[in-house]
Amino acid sequence: MKILAYVNTYGRTATTLPLTILSILNQTHKPDALVIYDENKELLDPLKNETLKYLLDLLMEKGIQWYWNAGERKGAHFNHENANMNTLGFEYAWFLDDDQVAEPTCLEELVKEMTPDVGAVGGLILNTPTKQKPPYVNGKLDDVWIGENIAWYKWEGKPKEVEHLYSSFLYRCNIVHHDLRLSKKVFRGETMFTHSFYLKGYKLICTPKSVIYHFEGTGGCRTPEQEVSNQEMYNHDNFLFQEWLKFKKTGKKLYVLSGGLGDHYMFKQAIPMDKEATYAVCYPDLFKGYNVISIAQAEQMVDRKDYDVYSWATKNNFKGHFIEAIRILYNNLNKHI
Numbered sequence: 304m305k306i307l308a309y310v311n312t313y314g315r316t317a318t319t320l321p322l323t324i325l326s327i328l329n330q331t332h333k334p335d336a337l338v339i340y341d342e343n344k345e346l347l348d349p350l351k352n353e354t355l356k357y358l359l360d361l362l363m364e365k366g367i368q369w370y371w372n373a374g375e376r377k378g379a380h381f382n383h384e385n386a387n388m389n390t391l392g393f394e395y396a397w398f399l400d401d402d403q404v405a406e407p408t409c410l411e412e413l414v415k416e417m418t419p420d421v422g423a424v425g426g427l428i429l430n431t432p433t434k435q436k437p438p439y440v441n442g443k444l445d446d447v448w449i450g451e452n453i454a455w456y457k458w459e460g461k462p463k464e465v466e467h468l469y470s471s472f473l474y475r476c477n478i479v480h481h482d483l484r485l486s487k488k489v490f491r492g493e494t495m496f497t498h499s500f501y502l503k504g505y506k507l508i509c510t511p512k513s514v515i516y517h518f519e520g521t522g523g524c525r526t527p528e529q530e531v532s533n534q535e536m537y538n539h540d541n542f543l544f545q546e547w548l549k550f551k552k553t554g555k556k557l558y559v560l561s562g563g564l565g566d567h568y569m570f571k572q573a574i575p576m577d578k579e580a581t582y583a584v585c586y587p588d589l590f591k592g593y594n595v596i597s598i599a600q601a602e603q604m605v606d607r608k609d610y611d612v613y614s615w616a617t618k619n620n621f622k623g624h625f626i627e628a629i630r631i632l633y634n635n636l637n638k639h640i
Contacts, residue, residue, distance in 0.1 A: 304414060306473070307393035308334035308367075309386045311379045312401040313342035314522025316352065319402040322518070324358045326404045328365060332411035334397060337367055340382040342374035378487040383496070388618065389476040397473045402523065403428070404516045405471075412513035413473040416462050422479070422505030423497050424462075425472035426513025428454045442466060442509055444548075447494055453509055462510035468497040471515050479503065482543065482606045488533065490540035495547060502551060543603070550604035556580040556637045559601045559610035566612070573629035609636065 308327055312320050327337060341347055349355040349371050362369045370391075375381035386396050395417070397410060409426060416424045436456035442465030446452055454469040470493060479499035485492050501507050550557065556577060560567055567586050581594045583601030601607065608614060612625070615632045
């Protein structure tokens with residue numbers, strides 16, 4: 304199992320980031336590489352920072368290749384998607400925040416639960432002093448509506464199947480994708496990403512044997528200067544989440560065709576028409592008698608980029624016929640239906 308660990312960082316170079324890196328170094332099951340996505344206003348040369356240089360030298364000593372990359376500076380989800388797209392050739396990725404310190408057995412315990420039917424595995428993300436789990440918090444998606452999460456509390460017993468994960472987790476790359484419509488706050492982003500595994504039929508596991516301590520402080524990749532207020536961002540993201548979830552719960556297939564007329568004709572050759580499905584199209588006359596909506600309406604439910612056949616073919620180095628690319632893309636997108 305080849306694992307890429309990665310961290311988004313902003314304003315914590317001299318505080319918690321070195322602790323995060325040290326905790327990665329001390330894992331009993333070490334990742335194969337570590338990427339630091341630098342979201343600071345000015346890209347840091349880590350080799351000119353004495354503490355970081357010691358740690359980066361230790362990474363190489365332990366056989367962990369490191370990369371210090373400039374972040375996208377458009378929100379953490381863009382860096383997440385960069386890692387998720389498997390550009391460095393890793394099948395699995397493990398994300399930590401730059402204010403988190405993992406217990407030495409953290410990754411080892413996550414790996415134990417990553418069986419072929421599992422999409423992602425998370426553990427406990429504990430603030431100090433730690434708290435015991437209330438009986439009504441169970442890992443279901445409904446926990447988000449009461450502002451709770453099973454990962455925030457200490458509990459014992461066997462790993463538990465859940466419907467979404469929080470903050471730090473080990474996951475399979477390039478199976479589901481981050482919604483890049485979210486604001487720089489990426490509110491609900493981890494819930495949407497991990498719940499997408501659940502919708503595709505993969506298990507999500509939370510294990511109490513994997514523990515990370517969360518030292519919340521100043522800085523953080525979600526706090527650079529913003530064009531709009533934090534509350535506006537939360538409202539924007541929460542609206543997207545609710546519309547996305549509303550669509551997912553319908554159980555109906557969605558097709559988004561934002562290409563040219565020829566693309567629409569090829570789509571009709573590739574995919575059998577379905578009276579129960581919804582079609583967001585540019586040429587509605589070709590879909591008379593079916594449930595047709597506008598591209599703008601579809602953008603409230605999903606990220607249109609996920610439905611771009613050309614982008615999918617490029618990312619996956621697909622060399623076959625365009626019609627076959629349409630079939631593969633939409634069969635994958637609608638796999639949970």
